[in-house]
Amino acid sequence: MTAPAGAGGRFAGALEVSAAWLLAVVWISPLLYALWAAFHGGAYATHFDPTAPLTLDNFRQALDQAPFLRYGLNTFILVTMLLAAQLVLCTLAAYAFARFRFWGREAAFALVLVQLMVTPEILIVENYGTLARLGLVDTITGIGLPYMASAFGIFLLRQAFKSTPKELEEAARLEGCGVLGVLWRVYVPLARPTYLAYGLVSVSHHWNNFLWPLVITNSLETRPLTVGLGVFGAPESGVDWSIISAATLLSVAPLLVAFLLFQRQFMQSFMTAGIK
Amino acid sequence: MTRDAMRHVYGWLLLTPAAILLVAFTHYPTVATVLDSLYSKGSAIRPSRFVGLGQYAQLADDPIFWKVLANNAWFALGTIPASVALAIAMALLVNRALPGRALVRMAYFTPTILPMIAVANIWLFFYTPDIGLIDQVLSVFGLPGHNWLGDTATVLPAIIAMTIWKEAGFFMIFYLAALQNIPPELGEAARLEGASRWTYFRRVLFPLLMPTTLFVLINAVLNSFKLVDHLFVLTKGGPDNASNLLLYYIFESAFSYFDTNYAATLTVVLLALLAVLALAQFFALDRRIHYW
Numbered sequence: 230m231t232a233p234a235g236a237g238g239r240f241a242g243a244l245e246v247s248a249a250w251l252l253a254v255v256w257i258s259p260l261l262y263a264l265w266a267a268f269h270g271g272a273y274a275t276h277f278d279p280t281a282p283l284t285l286d287n288f289r290q291a292l293d294q295a296p297f298l299r300y301g302l303n304t305f306i307l308v309t310m311l312l313a314a315q316l317v318l319c320t321l322a323a324y325a326f327a328r329f330r331f332w333g334r335e336a337a338f339a340l341v342l343v344q345l346m347v348t349p350e351i352l353i354v355e356n357y358g359t360l361a362r363l364g365l366v367d368t369i370t371g372i373g374l375p376y377m378a379s380a381f382g383i384f385l386l387r388q389a390f391k392s393t394p395k396e397l398e399e400a401a402r403l404e405g406c407g408v409l410g411v412l413w414r415v416y417v418p419l420a421r422p423t424y425l426a427y428g429l430v431s432v433s434h435h436w437n438n439f440l441w442p443l444v445i446t447n448s449l450e451t452r453p454l455t456v457g458l459g460v461f462g463a464p465e466s467g468v469d470w471s472i473i474s475a476a477t478l479l480s481v482a483p484l485l486v487a488f489l490l491f492q493r494q495f496m497q498s499f500m501t502a503g504i505k
Numbered sequence: 506m507t508r509d510a511m512r513h514v515y516g517w518l519l520l521t522p523a524a525i526l527l528v529a530f531t532h533y534p535t536v537a538t539v540l541d542s543l544y545s546k547g548s549a550i551r552p553s554r555f556v557g558l559g560q561y562a563q564l565a566d567d568p569i570f571w572k573v574l575a576n577n578a579w580f581a582l583g584t585i586p587a588s589v590a591l592a593i594a595m596a597l598l599v600n601r602a603l604p605g606r607a608l609v610r611m612a613y614f615t616p617t618i619l620p621m622i623a624v625a626n627i628w629l630f631f632y633t634p635d636i637g638l639i640d641q642v643l644s645v646f647g648l649p650g651h652n653w654l655g656d657t658a659t660v661l662p663a664i665i666a667m668t669i670w671k672e673a674g675f676f677m678i679f680y681l682a683a684l685q686n687i688p689p690e691l692g693e694a695a696r697l698e699g700a701s702r703w704t705y706f707r708r709v710l711f712p713l714l715m716p717t718t719l720f721v722l723i724n725a726v727l728n729s730f731k732l733v734d735h736l737f738v739l740t741k742g743g744p745d746n747a748s749n750l751l752l753y754y755i756f757e758s759a760f761s762y763f764d765t766n767y768a769a770t771l772t773v774v775l776l777a778l779l780a781v782l783a784l785a786q787f788f789a790l791d792r793r794i795h796y797w
Contacts, residue, residue, distance in 0.1 A: 241702070249598040250605070253612035259670065260615060262638070263627045274630075275641045322523035331516025337524070344531045346783045350731065351752065351775060354759045354768045355534030355541070378526035408515055437620030439734040440752075444760065455622045459737050470630050477626045481619055488618045492611055495618065500678045 266474035274470055287475035291461075294472070296449055297479050300457035303369060307442075307453055308435045311373040312428060319382030319427075324412050326383065327390035328398070344380035350441045357444055367451050372442045376435065381502070385427050389420035426498035433495075436484050454480040535776065541769035553766065560770040570771070572746050573754045576661060580750060581729040583665035584672065589721055591673040593714070596680035597706075610681075613674040621671065621734035628667045629654075629739055654740050657747035664735065664748055672728070676721045683717040684710075723786045730778065751775055 266274050267288070273281040291297060325331065326338055349356055356375050357366070365371035393416055401411045417424075439455040446452045452460075458480045461473070488495050542560050547553030564570050599610045616624065631638045632653040640650035653663045687710065695705040733753040736742055742749030742757065749757075752775065759768035 245598060245601070246603055249603055249609050252595065252598065253609040256670070256674070257612040257615060259624075259627050259631070260619075266630070275636070275638060318523040318526065321519045325516045325519035329512045329516035329519070331513045331520075334516065337520060340532065341523075341527060343535075344527060346727070346779050347531055347535060347776065348731065349530050351772065351779070352530070352534040352538060353756065354765050354772060355537045356530055357759075358537075358765075359529060359534065374526070375530035378523040378530075380527070383523065433618055437618075437622075439620065439622050439737070440756070443737070444756070455620050455734075458620075458626065459622045459734075470633075470636075473626055473630075477623045481623050484618055485615075488615070489611070492607070492614075496610075496614060496678050499617070499675070500682055 263474045263477060266471050267478050269471065271469055271471045287469075287471045288479065290469075290472050291476040291479060295457060295461045295476065297454070297457060297476060299449055300452055300454045300480075301483070303451060304436060304453040304455075307369050307372055308432045310369065311376060311435055312431050314373065314377040315379050315382050315431060316424065316428075318378050319386050320412070320417065322378070322383045323386030323390055324416060326387045327416075341380045341383055344378075345384070349375035350438075353441060353444050356441075360445060366445060367447050369451050371445050372451070372453065373435075375441070379431070382427050382431070385423055385502070386420060389423040390416050393419050423501075425494065426501040429491075429495055429498040430502040433484060538769045538772045538776070541766050542773045544766050546764045546766045560767060563767070564770050564774070569746055569749070569754065573749045573751050574774075576747070576749055577730065577751050579661055580665060580668075581726055583662065584668045584729060585722065585725045587665075588669045588673040589676055589718065589725065591669065592676035592721070593680055593711075595673060595677040596684055597710075599677075600681060600684045613677055615674065616671045617675040619671070621732065622738060624667060624671050625735035625738035628670075632663055632739075654748075655744055657744055660740055660744065660748045664739065667735065668732065672725070676725070679717050679721055680714060683714050687713055723782060727779070727782055730775065 265277070268283050268285075269281050270284055270286065322341070326334065326341075360366050360371045360374070363371075365374065397415050397419075398411050401415050406414055437455060438453075439459060442453050443456050443459065446456060449457075458476060461476055543555060543557060544553045545556045545559065595613045599606055599613070603609060634640060634652040634655065635650045637650075637653075639653065643650060651659065653659050691709055692705060695709055700708070730750075731752065733750050733756070736748060736750065736753045740748045742753050751771065755768050755771045755775065758764050758771060
């Protein structure tokens with residue numbers, strides 16, 4: 230809203246600033262609380278003494294009790310492999326939809342869009358059966374496979390390719406580029422912002438994904454961070470609260486740090502992703 | 506072949522790799538789910554057989570099914586209006602000159618990038634009876650503790666509060682984008698006319714934000730059906746299914762009770778609900794175009 234004038238307006242303005250800050254403090258406090266608990270001994274979990282000694286002991290114990298480094302590696306392999314596959318598959322499909330008037334294009338595109346609504350985690354039962362028949366249960370490939378052809382990625386890239394001027398393609402053709410050459414030399418470089426937005430959204434989504442990885446994995450060697458954390462933090466596991474906080478922070482740290490460093494790009498990407 | 510005819514070949518060749526995976530993990534399982542819902546659960550002595558709509562009759566008689574459906578409705582009603590209202594408030598607050606604006610915006614948005622599992626882990630301790638943060642604060646004021654997640658009356662509100670915290674900042678960014686497209690002259694004109702800020706919001710801003718609100722509402726409803734991760738940590742759907750949701754019940758039916766055919770029947774209900782939402786989205790987006 231525009232800044233109001235006058236003394237009354239100034240008062241209202243100050244009130245709004247305080248409200249904004251108060252809400253911000255309330256909103257971030259659960260996370261600050263987790264930080265407090267993770268870096269202090271169990272005795273200080275609800276005893277907020279600013280002179281309480283800091284400790285890394287909770288992190289050490291969390292790492293001793295569960296292989297979080299391995300989980301982290303699994304998550305890293307998963308999101309990298311998945312993003313690479315998504316970029317290749319979605320680029321090819323989006324190029325087809327954007328630049329080739331092939332038979333059945335409209336119907337095929339409508340069928341692709343179905344996946345925006347019916348995401349793979351809703352079909353866990355059947356997809357588990359499919360992966361069992363493929364012998365891919367409890368593999369990192371198995372976690373990623375249902376998400377590799379992403380309707381959302383195809384949709385975003387198709388938009389980007391459609392807005393590329395056709396003259397550039399014709400110029401590249403005159404230079405002797407083939408169908409894939411044009412894609413690689415003209416369309417892909419010009420869609421770089423879309424690739425960045427899609428990449429950030431895909432990595433954050435799959436870093437945080439839980440239900441499908443839980444269903445399809447059952448060993449330490451394949452479990453991603455979220456599933457490892459879910460098993461670790463379950464109430465029946467009886468683990469100390471401060472240690473759970475430390476484990477939670479370990480699991481979210483890479484993404485959280487990336488977000489704090491590249492806030493603007495993250496918010497921009499989430500917005501592009503949402504609005505489509 | 507002429508170059509013109511080649512477009513069909515190229516088009517399909519480029520599409521094929523993605524199409525195979527999409528069919529395998531979206532279309533085929535959707536059809537298979539519907540077919541499976543028409544068969545009974547098989548066992549070693551009694552093979553699965555065609556029962557037509559028998560599973561659906563069982564579903565209609567299943568009190569847990571109706572319970573989870575009602576819970577889903579309450580969960581949506583509890584989370585969506587509150588998080589949308591908060592999102593609008595947040596967007597308005599950070600869309601003006603404000604000391605530390607970037608920090609405030611970051612505080613609002615941060616819960617969005619945390620996994621639901623981590624959020625549940627953090628909030629679990631707030632809700633733990635007696636030693637948890639809420640009960641400790643209550644005890645300072647001499648109030649008795651409460652088993653927030655163990656009481657059928659408070660478990661769903663507790664989960665709703667946590668979900669609002671997680672989602673409001675996400676919806677905020679869409680309102681921020683929309684607000685930036687509203688010309689500031691409108692606010693000045695309203696002020697010259699002597700309109701109060703509330704009138705300006707109610708009569709000018711809110712109607713202009715309507716397309717964004719429709720978009721956010723549909724996404725929020727979709728999310729409310731897909732968001733079940735927190736149940737694994739917080740309640741396992743309990744106590745007495747008081748916090749159980751449809752997708753979690755599907756998971757339980759398939760992987761705890763090993764009744765995949767009943768799980769398929771439940772999935773068909775979820776798919777039908779999503780289809781209705783898809784149609785709603787189609788018409789809402791249609792309206793959005795007319796609106797502008």
